[in-house]
Amino acid sequence: MSDTGEEWQVARRRKGAARRSNTFKPCSTAAACCQEQLDVGKTVKRIRETESELRCEEFWKDWKEQLLVAGSASLSKPPENKKDTEVSIDQVEKGRDDRTSQHLECVCYGLGSFSSCVSARFQLAMLLLLLDAGQIPLKDCSVYDPAFSSGERDVLRELGLTVLTENEEGKRSATKPTLFYLMHCGKALYNNLLWKNWSTQRLPLMIIFGNSFNGMRDRAIEREFKRDYRYISQAADMCEERALPCPSRLIDVFSDTAVITFPSSSLNKLPQSAWTEPHEPQYQHCPDLEIIQREARS
Template identity: 80%
Template sequence: MSDTGQEWQVARRRKGAARKSKSLQVSAAPACCQEQLDIGKTVKRIRDTVSELRCEDFWQKWKEQLLMAGSASLSKHPENEDTEDPADQLEKGREGRLCQQLECVCYGLGSFSSCASARYQLAMLLLLLDAGQIPLKDCSVYDPAFSIGERDALRELGLTVLTENEEGKRLATKPTLFYMMHCGKALYNNLLWKNWSTRCLPLMLIIGNSFSGIRDRTIEREFKRDYSYLCQAVDVCAETQLPCPSRFTDVFSDTAVVTFPTSSLNRLPQSTWAEPPEPQYQNCPDLEIILSKTQS
């Protein structure tokens, strides 16, 4: 209890930092110290945090929303269309069997060995994977802030660690859960651009910042100019706000399940989908993303 209390005191002193883009958080620790991370101790600490979160009441609400949204996303996949009654699909989703067809991509987790907020967010990811019966190997994780030791710890947990900075430009070719806690606007915008079609967007299930919340916190002209895909997506996505107890404000605040119903996407004119230009961000003074080396 004393260790947890100390960690939360540290987290609260950093109030507000967790809600900023963690893609900007690069560990200041020397490389030699990062390599000396005790993998076994780190993995045990993460699993203890998983056990702690599993006992929280709000976790059950997260689980229910994942399974419901996962069932809806899977029903959009060609292999599953018109093969089963939607009510049966939803029931299977509640039991956690249907979501095993989902893949998962996690961006911007942060340095979980040194940051309590990042460790709780990693623990929540592991809980969601378990609830949806998504194999650990089918979850790919990436953050430029990961140390060598942290990458080894993630592999020890069974996750797949990406070695290249995709800048969020991952195409969803099958139903995919994107876990993006407190990521920057550019990362969301890049993901939307890469999947900007009526076929790919419905395959995406995002657990991350509320899009409407991002809009409310951004100057309107900058939002439209710099993050056009995010700006358009706000009006056609479906959001379900996830509960967050006050003591986890720095960890899970403003988090929502975001999906893209086909019926909403079809309301947009066909010109919306014609050759969408890749985002450039040339006029962004505070770009919340770490670019790949080839772009930097």
């Protein structure tokens, strides 16, 4: 594995250390040297077995229900910037039909090396369950992690997912209702994602399955958190968070996970000035940044 991949894994282990249980051993980078020669068929089979295991878990029903509720609310939003008086009956009916046939897109960052890490394999299996429950076509789910080996990328393509080739650093615009699946990712990645979608039009399009914003804030020094992660800090005051259940044996896999949405009515909690010309995060005060930044092009 490259140095970049190793750094990513170290970051994942470090930020998850406080939550680690004895159920799963931490992700190992030692096994990474064998990932390039993965048996794709056997790896896919293991993932499917894990998927079946999770499907039988009681807590999965709650995750599924929360996705369906959030997805339905996001997809049922009427078109933006159109007055009723300007829309004909035919246009209204067409819009309703279009929204009925719509589905969420999905973006997954930071999954980790699922061929050598049990926790990452469970997280991938959960992603596949959510895609199935939300009727999201596999090809409409884009995944990226600098830790992926070429063999793991082959596995993901075999599963039908779209593997991104560029490190977006989380800076992905939501142009339609989108599920962002970010299991135990670094704060900078969440902050970048929020910055890229920092408007009253785009935030309501986002559904995040990831770590609680309030939890991040509670564990940080307030002054530093507001300075370094201003978008998470502001979002925590206006988003809706619904904690997701997690059995004790999977505490290292799904702990502190919530469904995070941004109802349009809640965005009014911020003054208009908060939406004007949002500045791109720089993180000059964060020497221990939990994200792998893409290399600057010469």
